[in-house]
Amino acid sequence: MLVSPPAIELLAIGNELLLGETVDTNSAWIAQRLAREGIAVARKTTVGDDVALIRDALSAALRRARTVVCTGGLGPTVDDLTRHAVAELYGRRIVVDESWIEVLRERYRRRGIEMPAINRVQGEVPEGARALPNPRGTAPAIVIEDDDLGMTVLLPGVPSEMRGFMEGEIVPLLCERLRPAAPIAIRLIRTTGISEAAVAERVADIAADTAPVDLAFLPDTCGVDIRLSAASDAAALRRLDALAAALRERIGAAVYADGPLDLAAVVGKLLRARRCTVALAESCTGGLLGKRLTDTPGASDYVQTGFITYSNQAKHALLGVSAATLAAHGAVSGECAREMAAGARLRGGADLGVAITGIAGPGGGTEEKPVGTTWIAVAAGGGTTARRFVFPGDRGEVRERAAQAALDMLRRHLLDAHD
Amino acid sequence: MLVSPPAIELLAIGNELLLGETVDTNSAWIAQRLAREGIAVARKTTVGDDVALIRDALSAALRRARTVVCTGGLGPTVDDLTRHAVAELYGRRIVVDESWIEVLRERYRRRGIEMPAINRVQGEVPEGARALPNPRGTAPAIVIEDDDLGMTVLLPGVPSEMRGFMEGEIVPLLCERLRPAAPIAIRLIRTTGISEAAVAERVADIAADTAPVDLAFLPDTCGVDIRLSAASDAAALRRLDALAAALRERIGAAVYADGPLDLAAVVGKLLRARRCTVALAESCTGGLLGKRLTDTPGASDYVQTGFITYSNQAKHALLGVSAATLAAHGAVSGECAREMAAGARLRGGADLGVAITGIAGPGGGTEEKPVGTTWIAVAAGGGTTARRFVFPGDRGEVRERAAQAALDMLRRHLLDAHD
Numbered sequence: 030m031l032v033s034p035p036a037i038e039l040l041a042i043g044n045e046l047l048l049g050e051t052v053d054t055n056s057a058w059i060a061q062r063l064a065r066e067g068i069a070v071a072r073k074t075t076v077g078d079d080v081a082l083i084r085d086a087l088s089a090a091l092r093r094a095r096t097v098v099c100t101g102g103l104g105p106t107v108d109d110l111t112r113h114a115v116a117e118l119y120g121r122r123i124v125v126d127e128s129w130i131e132v133l134r135e136r137y138r139r140r141g142i143e144m145p146a147i148n149r150v151q152g153e154v155p156e157g158a159r160a161l162p163n164p165r166g167t168a169p170a171i172v173i174e175d176d177d178l179g180m181t182v183l184l185p186g187v188p189s190e191m192r193g194f195m196e197g198e199i200v201p202l203l204c205e206r207l208r209p210a211a212p213i214a215i216r217l218i219r220t221t222g223i224s225e226a227a228v229a230e231r232v233a234d235i236a237a238d239t240a241p242v243d244l245a246f247l248p249d250t251c252g253v254d255i256r257l258s259a260a261s262d263a264a265a266l267r268r269l270d271a272l273a274a275a276l277r278e279r280i281g282a283a284v285y286a287d288g289p290l291d292l293a294a295v296v297g298k299l300l301r302a303r304r305c306t307v308a309l310a311e312s313c314t315g316g317l318l319g320k321r322l323t324d325t326p327g328a329s330d331y332v333q334t335g336f337i338t339y340s341n342q343a344k345h346a347l348l349g350v351s352a353a354t355l356a357a358h359g360a361v362s363g364e365c366a367r368e369m370a371a372g373a374r375l376r377g378g379a380d381l382g383v384a385i386t387g388i389a390g391p392g393g394g395t396e397e398k399p400v401g402t403t404w405i406a407v408a409a410g411g412g413t414t415a416r417r418f419v420f421p422g423d424r425g426e427v428r429e430r431a432a433q434a435a436l437d438m439l440r441r442h443l444l445d446a447h448d
Numbered sequence: 449m450l451v452s453p454p455a456i457e458l459l460a461i462g463n464e465l466l467l468g469e470t471v472d473t474n475s476a477w478i479a480q481r482l483a484r485e486g487i488a489v490a491r492k493t494t495v496g497d498d499v500a501l502i503r504d505a506l507s508a509a510l511r512r513a514r515t516v517v518c519t520g521g522l523g524p525t526v527d528d529l530t531r532h533a534v535a536e537l538y539g540r541r542i543v544v545d546e547s548w549i550e551v552l553r554e555r556y557r558r559r560g561i562e563m564p565a566i567n568r569v570q571g572e573v574p575e576g577a578r579a580l581p582n583p584r585g586t587a588p589a590i591v592i593e594d595d596d597l598g599m600t601v602l603l604p605g606v607p608s609e610m611r612g613f614m615e616g617e618i619v620p621l622l623c624e625r626l627r628p629a630a631p632i633a634i635r636l637i638r639t640t641g642i643s644e645a646a647v648a649e650r651v652a653d654i655a656a657d658t659a660p661v662d663l664a665f666l667p668d669t670c671g672v673d674i675r676l677s678a679a680s681d682a683a684a685l686r687r688l689d690a691l692a693a694a695l696r697e698r699i700g701a702a703v704y705a706d707g708p709l710d711l712a713a714v715v716g717k718l719l720r721a722r723r724c725t726v727a728l729a730e731s732c733t734g735g736l737l738g739k740r741l742t743d744t745p746g747a748s749d750y751v752q753t754g755f756i757t758y759s760n761q762a763k764h765a766l767l768g769v770s771a772a773t774l775a776a777h778g779a780v781s782g783e784c785a786r787e788m789a790a791g792a793r794l795r796g797g798a799d800l801g802v803a804i805t806g807i808a809g810p811g812g813g814t815e816e817k818p819v820g821t822t823w824i825a826v827a828a829g830g831g832t833t834a835r836r837f838v839f840p841g842d843r844g845e846v847r848e849r850a851a852q853a854a855l856d857m858l859r860r861h862l863l864d865a866h867d
Contacts, residue, residue: 045666047489048634049479050675050708052471056494060468070466072505075475075492078664086491106648107655108664145649165840167645187667189841215467226586229525230564236526245497245527247464248606256469289469309735309756315747316730316738319756323734326810326843328758334766335756337728337738343753343796377762391745421584422608424745 034260035207036071037063038090042102042111043186044077055100055184055191062195067209067261078102083114087181095179096206098199101186103168105150111183112171116155119173119181125152126160129169161198166190172202180206214261216273219286221252221437228253232279235272242269250426251292251433252285285440292436293321299443300331307439308377309335310348310369310384312360313403318385318432334377338369344386348372361386363404363415370408370415381442382408385435387420389427403431407442414442453679454626455490456482457509461521461530462605463496474519474603474610481614486628486680497521502533506600514598515625517618520605522587524569530602531590535574538592538600544571545579548588580617585609589618599625633680635692638705640671640856647672651698654691661688669845670711670852671704704859711855712740718862719750726858727796728754729767729788729803731779732822737804737851753796757788763805767791780805782823782834789827789834800861801827804854806839808846822850826861833861 039059045051053075060070071094076082083102090097102111116123130152137144151167154160158173163185171183182199184191220228225248229236232255236244239257242265247254257272259265277284286295300307309319309332319335322328336347341360344350349372350365358364366384374382387403394400399419406415416438420430458478464470472494479489490513495501502521509516521530535542549571556563570586573579577592582604590602601618603610639647644667648655651674655663658676661684666673676691678684696703705714719726728738728751738754741747755766760779763769768791769784777783785803793801806822813819818838825834835857839849 044662044664044677045675046476047479047492048483048675048677049476049481049489050636050673051666051668052473052476054471057465057468057471060466062468064467070468071496072501073466073492073494077490082491104665104667105645106665108662145645147648147652148645188669189845217469226524226564226567229566233566243463243527245463246523246525247470248523249470250607254469256464256467258467311735311738313742314739315742315751316728316735316740316754316756319730319735320733320739320847321735323732323756323758324844326808328734332734332756333759334762335735335754335758337735337742337751337754337756339742339748339754340752346797347753378765389745425743426608428739 034067034069034213035209036069036094037096037098037203037207038071038094039073040087040090040097040099041073041075042078042083042099044108046075046101047077055186055188058188058192059098059195062200063203064213064215066200066204067212068203068207069213078108078110080110080114080117083111084118087115088118091179091181096203097179098182098184100184100191103183103185105147105167112153112155115171115173115181115183119155119175119178121155121157123153124156125149126154126169127152129160129162132162133167161194163190163194165193170194170199211261214259214266214269216257216269217288218255218273218276218280218284219252219290220254220280220283221285221292221433223253223283225253228255228280232276235275235279239272241265242272250422250429282441285437291321291324292433292440294325296436296440296443297322297325297328297331299440303443305381305443306331306333306379307381307383308333308373308379310373310382311335311337312339312344312369312386313389314385314428314432315339317428318383318435321432321436334373334379336373336377344369348376361388361398361402361404363406363417366404366406366415367408367413370406371413374408380409381439383435383439385431387427387431389424391424401427403427405431405435405438407438409442409446414438453486453488453632454628455488455513456515456517456622456626457490457513458492459506459509459516459518460492460494461497461502461518463527465494465520466496474605474607477607477611478517478614481619482622483632483634485619485623486631487622487626488632497527497529499529499533499536502530503537506533507537510598510600515622516598517601517603519603519610522602522604524566524586531572531574534592534600534602538574538594538597540574540576542572543575544568545573545588546571548579548581551581552586580613582609582613584612589613591621630680633678633685633688635676635688636707637674637692637695637699637703638671638709639673639699639702640704640711640852642672642699642702644672647674647699651695654694654698658691660684661691669841669848701860704856710740710743711852711859713744715855715859715862716741716744716747716750718859722862724800724862725750725752725798726800726802727752727792727798729792729801730754730756731758731763731788731805732808733804733847733851734758736847737802737854740851740855753792753798755792755796763788767795780807780817780821780823782825782836785823785825785834786827786832789825790832793827799829800858802854802858804850806846806850808843810843820846822846822853824850824854824857826857828861828865833857
C-alpha cells in the first residue's frame with residue numbers, strides 16, 4: 030500500500046450529470062492534476078441542483094476530508110444553486126461583489142455590447158468568501174473557509190474555466206494548505222493489440238508481489254494500460270522503475286508508451302525521428318485516423334495529406350483503386366486496402382501510405398464479412414502489408430479500434446524498418 | 449419540482465477513476481438509460497479499489513436508496529476487489545460458480561487456445577448471489593439482495609459489457625423492482641453559435657416561471673442545450689411542449705435539434721432530404737469534420753469524399769488552391785477557404801464543398817491572426833460563402849468548435865437554400 034498522501038474530496042454538481050446528459054470530465058482532470066502534486070482524491074460525489082442535497086453532500090465530504098473542491102452550479106441561471114447551498118452550510122448571507130460586476134460590464138463595453146443584466150448574479154458570493162476573477166468566463170471561483178468545517182473551493186463547470194483556475198490559484202492554494210510530502214510517483218505502461226487476461230497472465234509472476242508498489246490493469250477500448258504507483262521515496266522509486274522495466278520486457282512489442290502518451294503521439298514522434306511523411310486513406314473511419322494524428326501540435330511535419338474515400342467511386346477516382354478489384358473482392362478486402370494505401374502514398378507524395386476499409390456497422394455485415402471486419406494496409410517503398418481484423422463493439426468502438434490498429438501497424442512498421 | 453420518481457444510486461469503483469486516468473462514462477450512460485424508464489439516479493459516488501471503502505460507500509448508498517448499481521472492480525486481477533467488499537457487507541462467503549468457468553473454458557477451446565488460469569477468479573461470487581453470464585467478456589454480472597440491506601447489482605466496468613447487461617437483464621430487473629410510474633419526460637433544445645448568457649437573456653421571461661416543469665441551461669464547448677423535464681402526466685406534458693415551442697421560437701435559427709441529436713446527424717438528415725452530397729476539405733481539423741459526419745450509419749449516402757490538406761502543398765495539389773492566393777493571403781484566409789471549398793466540391797464531384805482552415809494552436813498565432821482564427825467556407829453551385837471565426841480554448845477545443853461551426857454553416861446553407 031501507498032503511504033497515504035493528503036486527500037481531498039470532489040463534489041460535482043448538476044442535474045445534467047445525474048441525468049447522464051453530460052459526462053463529468055472535470056473530476057478526472059482535477060484528480061490527475063492533483064496526483065502530480067501528491068494530493069489524492071479520496072472520493073468523488075455527484076449530486077443534482079438542489080440546495081439541501083448539495084449542502085448535505087458537501088457537509089459529509091468536509092467531515093471526512095476537511096477540504097473539498099466543487100465544480101458546477103455557478104452559472105447565471107436559476108438552476109445554479111451552489112453558492113446558496115454553500116452559504117447556508119457555512120451560515121453566511123449572500124453579498125454582491127460590485128468590483129467583479131464592474132469588470133464584467135467593462136468587458137462587454139469593449140466588445141461594444143451591453144452586459145446582459147442576468148450577469149449580475151455572477152457577483153453574488155457568500156459573505157467573507159474570496160471571489161477569484163475569471164479571465165475566461167463570467168463566474169468567479171469562490172474560496173470559503175472556517176475552522177469548524179474546513180475549506181471549500183467552488184469552480185465553474187466549464188472545463189476550460191475550471192482548468193484555468195486550477196492552474197492559476199487553486200493548485201498552489203491546495204499545496205500550501207495540505208503540504209503534500211512528495212508527488213505520488215506513477216509509471217504507466219501502455220499496450221495495444223493484446224487482451225487484459227493475456228497481459229495479466231504473461232506478467233503474473235511479476236504482478237504477484239509488487240509491494241510497496243501498487244499495480245493496476247486498466248483495460249479500455251483501445252488497449253490495456255498497466256499503472257504502477259508508489260510514494261516517491263528513493264527506495265520505492267527504485268523498485269518502481271525495476272518493476273516497470275521487467276513488465277516492459279516481458280510484454281514486448283505490444284508496449285507502445287511509457288507514460289500518458291497517446292499512440293498517435295508516439296507514432297508522430299517516430300515519423301519525425303525517421304523524417305518520414307504519411308498519407309492517409311480512410312473509408313469506415315471517415316477522418317478519425319487523420320483527426321488522431323493531427324491532435325498533436327506540429328503534426329504538419331509528417332501528415333500533409335489524407336483522403337476520405339467513403340464510396341467505391343471515390344476510392345477509384347481519388348486513390349486509383351481498380352474497378353476490377355472492387356468488383357472481384359469488394360471494398361472491404363485486402364486487395365482494396367493495399368491499393369488504397371499505395372494510391373494514397375503515391376498521390377499524396379508521401380513516404381508511407383496507410384489505409385483503413387471496414388464494416389463499422391450496425392448494418393452491412395454478412396456471414397463471410399461480419400460487422401467489425403476491417404482491412405488495414407501500410408504501403409512503403411519496399412512493398413505493402415495488409416492485415417485483417419474483426420473488431421468487437423458498436424459502430425463507434427469498431428471505428429476507434431480500427432484507427433488504433435492502423436496507428437499500431439504504422440508504429441510496428443516504423444520500428445521494424447529501422448531497428 | 450418534479451414528482452419524485454423512484455431513485456437508485458450509482459457506485460463507480462476503481463483507483464483509475466480517482467487518479468483521473470479514466471473518465472467515468474458508464475455512470476452517464478446508465479443514468480440516461482434509466483431516465484428513459486422513469487428511474488432517477490439520486491447520487492453517484494466514486495471510490496478506489498479498497499475493500500473497506502467500497503463496503504462503506506455501498507452501505508451508505510443502500511441506506512439512502514435501497515437499490516445500488518456498481519460498476520468496475522470485477523476483473524480477474526488482484527486489484528479487483530468489488531466481489532469481496534460486497535460479500536463482506538452482505539455477510540456471505542465467496543463460492544465458485546463452476547458452470548461459468550466451464551463456459552469460459554469452452555469459449556477458449558473453440559478459439560484453439562487454453563484458458564488463462566487467472567480467469568478462474570471470474571467464477572467467484574458471494575454465496576446466494578446470482579451470476580449472469582457475460583456474452584462479451586469474462587466477468588459475469590452479479591445480483592445480490594436481502595431484506596435488510598436491499599439490492600446491489602455489480603456490473604463490469606468495460607462499457608460494452610456494462611451496456612450489454614443493462615439492455616439485457618438489468619433494466620427489466622430494476623423496472624420490476626422499482627415500478628416506475630412513467631418515464632421522466634424530457635425535451636432537449638440544442639443551440640450552437642450563441643452564448644449561455646445571450647440565450648438566457650433572450651428567453652428570460654419564459655424561464656422565469658416554468659412550474660411544474662424544470663428548466664436547465666447546459667453549456668458545453670459546442671453550444672448551449674436547454675433541458676426541460678417533468679413528470680409525464682397529461683397536464684405536465686402539455687405545459688412541457690408549450691414551453692419547448694415558445695423557447696424554440698424565441699431562440700430562432702440557433703436551434704439545431706429537438707432531442708438528443710448531434711449536429712452532424714441533423715446535417716446528415718438535411719443532406720439526405722435534399723439529395724445533396726458534400727465533399728470536405730480540412731486543414732486544422734485534420735479529419736474531425738469527416739469523422740463527425742460519418743459517426744452516423746448510412747453517411748455514405750451524402751459524404752463520399754474528403755481531403756485532409758494539412759500542408760500548403762496539399763492544398764495546391766489536391767484542391768487546386770492557387771499559389772498566388774497562398775502567397776498573398778496565407779493558408780488561413782477567406783480566399784484560401786473559398787478555393788479549398790470550391791476545389792473539394794469540384795474534385796470530389798459533390799453538390800457542396802465545405803472547407804476549414806485555421807490556427808488550432810498552441811503555436812502559430814500572430815497579432816493579426818491569433819490562435820483560434822479560423823476561416824470556414826461553403827461552396828455551392830450558386831457561389832461560395834466564407835466566414836471568419838476566432839475560437840477560444842485550447843487546441844482540442846478550437847478544433848471541436850471549428851468542426852461544429854462548419855456543420856452549422858452547412859446546416860444554415862441547406863435551410864436557406866430550400867426553405
